[in-house]
Amino acid sequence: xxxxxxxxxxxxxxxxxxxxxxxxxxxxxxxxxxxxxxxxxxxxxxxxxxxxxxxxxxxxxxxxxxxxxxxxxxxxxxxxxxxxxxxxxxxxxxxxxxxxxxxxxxxxxxxxxxxxxxxxxxxxxxxxxxxxxxxxxxxxxxxxxxxxxxxxx
Numbered sequence: 001x002x003x004x005x006x007x008x009x010x011x012x013x014x015x016x017x018x019x020x021x022x023x024x025x026x027x028x029x030x031x032x033x034x035x036x037x038x039x040x041x042x043x044x045x046x047x048x049x050x051x052x053x054x055x056x057x058x059x060x061x062x063x064x065x066x067x068x069x070x071x072x073x074x075x076x077x078x079x080x081x082x083x084x085x086x087x088x089x090x091x092x093x094x095x096x097x098x099x100x101x102x103x104x105x106x107x108x109x110x111x112x113x114x115x116x117x118x119x120x121x122x123x124x125x126x127x128x129x130x131x132x133x134x135x136x137x138x139x140x141x142x143x144x145x146x147x148x149x150x151x152x153x
Contacts, residue, residue: 016057017086020122033140034118038133044100045128046115047093052078058088058123065089074109086124 016024027033052059052068052075059065062080069076078091093112095103102108111117116133120126127133 016119016122017124020124024122027137031139031143032137034121034135035138036116036118036133037136038131040115041130041132042100043128043130044096044102045131047096047100047102047112049081049128050078050091050093051084051088051120051123051125052091052111053123058125060087060089062089084124088123088125 052065054064054068059068060083065075065078065080077093077095079094080089081092082090084090093102095108097103102112116127116131116135118135121135127135
């Protein structure tokens with residue numbers, strides 16, 4: 001089993017915003033992680049202003065986004081609407097109605113099904129204002145279990 005950070009996890013850290021990378025490292029040092037709590041309220045806000053990522057991190061380049069569409073035409077449903085304060089591209093999904101309903105809910109992408117990614121705060125992203133989800137900083141179960149087992153010895 002691999003000890004220490006992997007190349008992939010290090011690459012992910014460098015894809016974060018500077019403040020996000022520092023926050024990530026601070027949590028790691030403290031033995032903490034982020035978990036997602038809550039549930040979807042069906043408002044569609046997440047579909048109207050979102051960031052997309054590829055294997056190298058959150059997208060900043062329009063040309064990279066165009067390359068993604070060539071190899072993954074299903075991403076053509078996203079339209080660039082601007083940039084956030086950290087320079088990441090912002091998108092809206094053209095499948096979302098003004099009422100917040102997905103026109104093709106059964107054909108939505110994995111990223112839609114997995115929203116919100118717990119890496120969002122590290123990239124400088126935020127949840128929509130009225131989102132039913134929240135992020136919580138916790139001690140991972142493995143660490144709690146190890147401490148308890150050690151205490152019982």
